[in-house]
Amino acid sequence: MTDLAASDFARLAAVHPDPAFPRFHPRPARGWINDPNGISHINGRYHVFFQYNPESARHHRIQWGHVSSADLLRWEEHPVALKPQDGGPDEFGCWTGVVTDDGGVPTAAYSGVKGDGGHSQVVLARGSADLVSWEQDGHVAASMPTDPLVTAVRDPFLFRFNGKRYAMQGAGLATGQAALLLYTVEDMSDWKYQGIWLSSDNPVAAAHTPAEIWECPQLVQVPDSAGGDSWLMMFSLWLSGDAHEHANGVGHLIGSLCEDPATGLPVFEPRSGGKSDLGRDFYAPQIVQLESSSGAEPSSLLWGWANEGPGRDGRRGRSQEEIDAAGWSGVLTFPRVLSVVDDAVAVAPAPEIDAYRGAALATGASRTVSLPAFAEAVVSGGQGVSGGQGEVSLVLSSGSEEAGSDAPGAERQVVFRGELGAGLRIFVDASLVEVYRNGSVATTLRAYPAAGEEWRLELPAGASADVWQLEQPAG
Template identity: 40%
Template sequence: MTGGERTTGPAGTAYHLRPPSGWLNDPNGMVFHQGRWHVFYQHNPQAARHDRIAWGHASSEDLVRWEHHPVAFGPTEGGPDAFGCWSGVLLPTPGGAVALYTGVVDESQVSTVCLRRGDEELVRWSGPRVVAAQPGPPVRVTRDPFVWQHAGRRWALLGAGLADGTPAVLLYDAEDLADWRYADVWLRGDRADLAAAGPADVWECPQLVLLDGGTGEASLVLSLHDRGRLTQVVGVGGHVVDDDGTPRFEPSGVAVLDVGTSFYAPQVAADPDPGAWLLGWVREEDRHLDGPADGPADGPDHAGCLTLPRRVVPDDHGAHAGAVRLVLDPRVAAGLPLGPPEEVTAHQELDRPLRVEALAEGARLTHAELPEVPLAAGDLVLVDADVLEVYPAQGPPTTHRHPRPWALTVRPGRAGPAGQVVEVRAVDVSRLRPPTTPADRQVRGAPPR
């Protein structure tokens, strides 16, 4: 299943990945492994609230149909992650998979980087081992490790906030995965050339996308945490340069990667296709990270979902080196099962799973509380319950999640009948169940039915 089968209260998403119940936030541990795309994610399987976070797990053979696996691992009583197994990455190694993540020991949220070793099926995991501690002043908080190679050596980035309220990214030497060495503050948010990134006191979930190994052109993806508020996601373009064996980053410009209200904490990973694949968290504005343990009786038993898979591609119209944009993954665009074209009216609510493609100028999306979204030829709109994603032919995508539905308004006559301005098709969610057998599920770690 993709969206999940059991919900209460308002309908859940049907083709965006989420667990059947419980809380979901950041995607973690994304990897292409043994012919399947795997994603782990921040998950509370017990309640639809941010508490005692574990790593959920799902995988897909086509990026469209997702299969849920058992929870990979969760907080260890008395351990370095007793308060939560927060965001991180997964590395395939000759000795098996390695998960590296933020371990939080108590409500103070002082963190370490924890390591767990997994089996070939990514199902069974060791207990946690601390491999990096939080450095002293001026660093106030760290989280969300990212690991990559530079000049034949393994390095890691951590999102951080400094004592004076400045966001930052820290650099670690992670050549020995079991014993990281703190190197330096890699990038600070108080640089004049980064003012366009917007206000933040912590840069979360740093992700480095290398665009050209020969020139070092790269984009540093950052999620902006601003004094308790989760705001936007930006790409800082520039170059990774070598400083006597140590990587340094020279920024050249900043761009917002999604112009909606609900996109946050994306993760990127390599796979066989060009570029990098990406998933982000689709937040629910009325669901709080520190909400009550028990929601209203008629409320949903789930919170949060992931975006549809996207790809990070160079932005040919970008104004600076390392500029990137996010596009819908072609496998999803081609593989999402659709019904036949439907009759289009001048005004209709988008209140069910739909795909809308703009064929000409003259259509727009309207909402009672959110800004209007005009559509141009080639723009693609995907609607799933209260989630709306817009993928324009040019420019950044838009992600919104709101309980009130959007409406499609078409001006007939601009390019002929309304049906010539847009094409509307239902997403056939009945065809989204993954084609697996009970034996397959046992091999991949899910209990047989």
């Protein structure tokens, strides 16, 4: 096992010379990763599993990788947790799913696919108390529904309501609409299908979460600025032909959950919704509902997947040949705290991430500010920026600041451009950029500095930035 975020983390970068490799978002040194899976907080330790192909930087015969941490800063890499079983219901891959405590036994419920193009089934695996060792016996808890309207199903998620345990899966319908399927789960080994729970023909869902399949469905309670909790439903919005491009990204619905007096089953009523991230490089997030003893602690945390890409919105990307040569693909975001403010989702990095803030590089800087390859910048408005407005740009530039970005031979790539608003908090970790807005959702982007390029922050008149080097905390 490898401590990915120990004080010798630079050693990992040294054995992996790709300058685009992140240092503060733990992942194996090589191989493909995508969706975060099975996120859980057990015995004071966070466990993050993820879809993983250790053999190459391509999406193939997916397994479950595994890292864990006591503090969200220092991560330990564990052996692969789940592997496709020859002849089993997951022979073609162990896809998205969750980990739950089933009578004291850690239990993974995931989409198992037997063959290329085949339907997924909910497959169970049982884990050791520390979640490091897993037994896979191929037990299927739920198969493809016989309902002819349901043409695709995937990605189980478990939740509790009024003391009862339920599950849902994302689905696609013969009508071309996306849907959620509902299950009662009195016994983890035998899920009872209750039918189509919600679909994109709901007018609120149609407006905010359009898709052909709702992938990676999530349902959690998060704090509301009104003083209570709101139910937050989140989907990855799959379209045919996406091929890891995910043009519709991730969306969410905010609403209420009540019990149907006739059936006793939960009913979700959405009242608002929106995009869960404004970047094109964010998909398949998973949320863990935390058992919090203090109102000051997060009630849930979200991780998302930021994939490599061929370049979007004018940004330089990586070709498949370049990805193959680098030997790795995919990054998970920082853990994010969710809340609802005025019926809209607000996202912030987990407070533990503050500990990555190292040496101060600039205070109150204006105009154009150079950033290192691993940096945090907080941008705020001052006098002259009416109401905190003004456009902020994060660019990669090969021209010197003195000569200007329009000097002969200089190149300039705009990675992010957005309104300052109430303030921005920007993290750069080699090729991963996360931009957080006060009271709103984040923007997740990938960009790849070329030789001779540096990161620069371009500020509007009256705005200023404080900049820190990202560093691993001591201890």
